Amino acid sequence: MNNLIYIIRWPREQHDTYNYGATISFDDSDRVSYASPMMPPGQALHTWHSATNYITQKTGPALPLLKQGVRYHIAAQFNESPAESVYVAIRFFDEDKLVVDEQFFNAEGGRFTYPFGAVRYDIALVNASHQSLTFDFLELAEQRVWGNFEFDYDSNGGLLSATPKQFDDVADSELVLTQKNFTTVSCNLNTQRPIFYLLLNQRTTNNRDKTDLKLKHAYQMVMEKIAHLTDGTPQPGKIHLSRQGTQPDYVMQEMQGLLNDSE
Known part of the structure; x- marks a missing residue:
């Protein structure tokens, strides 16, 4: 389902x-x-x-x-x-x-x-x-899905976060870089761990300086959100990075670099 x-x-x-x-x-x-x-x-x-x-x-x-x-x-x-x-x-x-x-x-x-x-x-x-x-x-979303998650959106960075209402505070989390040239984007929540969707578009990713700023802002927001969710747990779990849609390879590489530096 x-x-x-x-x-x-x-x-x-x-x-x-x-x-x-x-x-x-x-x-x-x-x-x-x-x-x-x-x-x-x-x-x-x-x-x-x-x-x-x-x-x-x-x-x-x-x-x-x-x-x-x-x-x-x-x-x-x-x-x-x-x-x-x-x-x-x-x-x-x-x-x-x-x-x-x-x-x-x-x-x-x-x-x-x-x-x-x-x-x-x-x-x-x-x-x-x-x-x-x-x-x-x-x-x-279907009500059964909406009712199982807490949603938050950072309008300055384009970061949508979905947190299961019940999850292990040392669980891993997911960060999805999504870029699709459609009016409607579907975000899959087949998970029992926190998931973050960074909404990108071609106008941003065609400009590397703007993309760098967006990635750094999103990274900071993700880290702050995880720290809040896990209440300062020393080892809150790994962040799994993936992408959805078409975007330049450097976008994934730069975000992975930021995540590696935090480990």
Whole structure:
């Protein structure tokens, strides 16, 4: 059984983004700064789809397939001004493209069940009365997975940490360097030990100086997190390094060097 959490980013293509009078910018970590203060309430800032018509929409599906009758958890990493001025809406559609259910959440998110009879779904960031928004990503996982882990995200370094709610404080941990050129990245949590995902992109890894800084920051955050989790255990276990997706070889080599220096 796969234990996956999906990280859903805001794509740089603007096909499903409300851009009339909007200012939109992306930083090197794919964090989005968005502002459209004159946008009417109820309008979607951006919408992700689980099924698309490429001819008309010029883009492929951005959301994972979900299972009917299964309980899921969604959360969002964003900050809006003023507070509670952007919310997350999920709409579920049947074969006739009719809405069979609709759920609404704030950034903290919550649980929902994928309805029987639904064949596709959309997720949208919807305006209430925002002045500005800083968005990192959405998180989506089965509730059984979400309930077994504590999640934390360092937005400055792009480091997602998932800690089992029950684990041995001298257990090994995992660090995964992930770089995929997709809107949605799946992170595998088939483990009973702490796991860290460093989210990279081509714009960063094409610049070695920026990559060096990102790796050093991530390394420091991982070491601090492990020290906190193990409560200062002298030998908290080994950090196993791996990678997901395509990235330059030097990225793995430099992170492995940092880890070797700590042993």
